[in-house]
Amino acid sequence: MTSLRRIVIVDDGERATDSGLSVELAENGYASVTTSLEAADEVLALIPTPAAIVLQIPRCASSEDSARFQALADRLRARRGTSGPPVIVLDPRESLVDRLAGGFASLLEARVGVPALARPDR
Numbered sequence: 001m002t003s004l005r006r007i008v009i010v011d012d013g014e015r016a017t018d019s020g021l022s023v024e025l026a027e028n029g030y031a032s033v034t035t036s037l038e039a040a041d042e043v044l045a046l047i048p049t050p051a052a053i054v055l056q057i058p059r060c061a062s063s064e065d066s067a068r069f070q071a072l073a074d075r076l077r078a079r080r081g082t083s084g085p086p087v088i089v090l091d092p093r094e095s096l097v098d099r100l101a102g103g104f105a106s107l108l109e110a111r112v113g114v115p116a117l118a119r120p121d122r
Contacts, residue, residue: 006047007108009034010072011056012065021056021090030108040072052086052108059092066091 009021013036025032033050035043044053053076057069069089076087088108 006050007032008040008044008047008050008053009056010037010040010053010069011035012037012058012061014058021054025108037068037072044076050085052088054108055087055089057089057091 007025007030009025009032011020011034020034022032022034033043033047037055044050055069055073057066061069073087073089080087
C-alpha cells in the first residue's frame, strides 16, 4: 500500500471486478481495503487506523441485512469516540452519491477532508 491512509470499505462480499467503491477510489488515487460485513471486525483489528470506514449497503439488501450494517456502524461509532475515523453508511435508497459530480470521492473529501486522507498511517 501507499503512504496514504487507507479507507476501509465494508460490503456484502459480492463484488464486480469493474465496479464498486474500491475501483472509484483507486481511480482517484486513494488506497482502500475492502472487506465483507462478516470479516469487518477482524480486518479493522489487523490494520492501522483508517482515514474512514465506509459501510456500503447493497442495493438489494433486505431490511434485516440493512439492520446488520447499521448495527455495525453504531458499534464502530461508539468504539471510535470523537477522535476515531468517521463511519460513513452508504445506503443506495438514501444516497445522493450517484448524482454527485465526482461521485463517492467527492463525498468522501467533503465528509473527511483532503488533508485527513493524505496523512500517513499511524
